[in-house]
Amino acid sequence: MADKRDYYEVLGVDRDADQRTIKRAFLKKAREVHPDVSDDPNAEEKFKEVNEAYSVLSDEQKRANYDRYGTADGPGMGSGYVDFSDIFGGMGMDDIFSSFFGGGAPSGGRARAQRRGGRDMAITLTVTLEEAARGCTKTISYDRLATCEDCHGTGAADGASEKQCPRCHGTGFVTTVQRSIFGQVQSSSPCPDCGGEGTVIDTPCEMCSGQGRTPTHEKIDIEVPAGIASGRQLRVRGYGEAGFRGAESGDLIVNVRVAEHERFQRSGDDLLCEVSVPMASAALGCTVEVEGILDDERIAVEIPAGTQFGDTVTVDGRGMPRSGGGGSRGRLIVRVAVVVPKKMNAAAREALERFAKEMGEQVAPRKSVGDRIRDAIDDILE
Incomplete structure (x- = not known):
């Protein structure tokens, strides 16, 4: 895999494919080669290749550069884009997709009434001192789990419905009883059929596998107010991780850092x-x-x-x-x-000497040309 394949070939789409087709192809390929589900010894490398292809083709500017120059880096990428870190503590699309695979079951046996909302996400956004002074708008692109476009977050395919889980009867957890030397021990755990949701979908959405959310590249504008200082946080409501099956989305928290200035x-x-x-x-x-x-x-x-x-x-x-x-x-x-001037002409020196004399200051006597030549020879000999 040293030689990179064509990104369209990696995803198995035509060069004129629209974004919906590209996203579908990415999710299908990613499910096939993700290290959590594939037995292929090269699964990790293949998944990175799929992720890289999607990160370029899902971004209109990067895709345009790739189509024209054969690389995502090209004219136009330096303006309006902001480098940042700390998404989910440094998560990339591979980690987002791992969360997608394992994100179907809420933890700790919570019931359906406590359906899990999406987590907040955090980024660090760096602006110049001039941008902080006048205020500015920054366009950022980042990875997150967003509401599924096909099912609008329900997790159900067209015509499908959400029903009470027959195994847990809507409670979201199941109870097991085991015998021990102390007698019978009763324990509860999330229902394996509904993942602790209390409901099941007879025909899950093909795009999101019933979660109601899919990994995606998001692009939004961040309004940075004038006078902002380092350490200030900006909260963008609803642009964190999407909730499970229509639950409330988390927020995007922007930690602002003002870069050091060369003059101020x-x-x-x-x-x-x-x-x-x-x-x-x-x-x-x-x-x-x-x-x-x-x-x-x-x-x-x-x-x-x-x-x-x-x-x-x-x-x-x-x-x-x-x-x-x-x-x-x-x-x-x-x-x-x-x-203080290092060099002066004769007139300036005479004027400064007169000034020193008027002020009663002691100054070094002026050296003759011969004295300066002897000093230069002494410096060479030393």
Whole structure:
């Protein structure tokens, strides 16, 4: 399996197959080769191949790139897509499908009245500081168990019905009695016929095998509000794991991470940055222009006379927008780095020497050309 086969060949579909056909083919192939049900020693590799083919052909952009360039990576994939982690603690489609195979029976002998809803899912979404400042919309694609499109979540084929399980009589569990040295011991366990649901379907849906949900690739837009900070969570209702046979779906929980910035440090709603100011300008006072965090924002920062290296200047209302703050913003805190010139022409040096003399400062005597030559030769000999 070193050489990748054509993805359409892997799923057994035509190149013009629609998404419904591709999904059906994927589920059929996945059931055949999944390691949990197949005795084939190469089942795991085959399942990964099927999963990879579906992950490309089920995504319109990836499929278009694959059809045109022979690979899912191509023009257009860098925009609107977000890298993220922590789906179900790192689950991929193979784990989602394993959950699909083993997901038919609720745990612990719960009765039908407690039909299992879908689990919440979590992702970590990384945005830039600029995106966090202005707010943005991120399009993400991820794997989940979604409501079956064929049966609309009922788990039943057309014309089929859900009936009370004849084995457990609708309780969802069965009771067994065993003899022991202490007498008869009674125990309860989920009904093997209905999986603890209390009901059975005479003709299950072919697409979802009676679960009412199928593995799928989901694509949704996430609205990131302006001013959001790292650690904030956004909850998207109903976009977690679909519930069993029409039960309520879980939520998608988006954990936001704001990436570090090359110019700004963030402290709450304040932004800290550093500007370089020439020595004379710091001594006499000046105005410097700082590029803000919002688009095309230019901020005039007044540097007072006598500013020292490491001093800070604060500009109110030019930091990060406050989340839900009605347009208010934090502070911009500018740290001044006074720059001392390394090279000066004769006129500048004479002017600086006169300044030092007026201030009563001691300066090193100016070296002659011969002194500088001797110093250079000494450095070479050393």
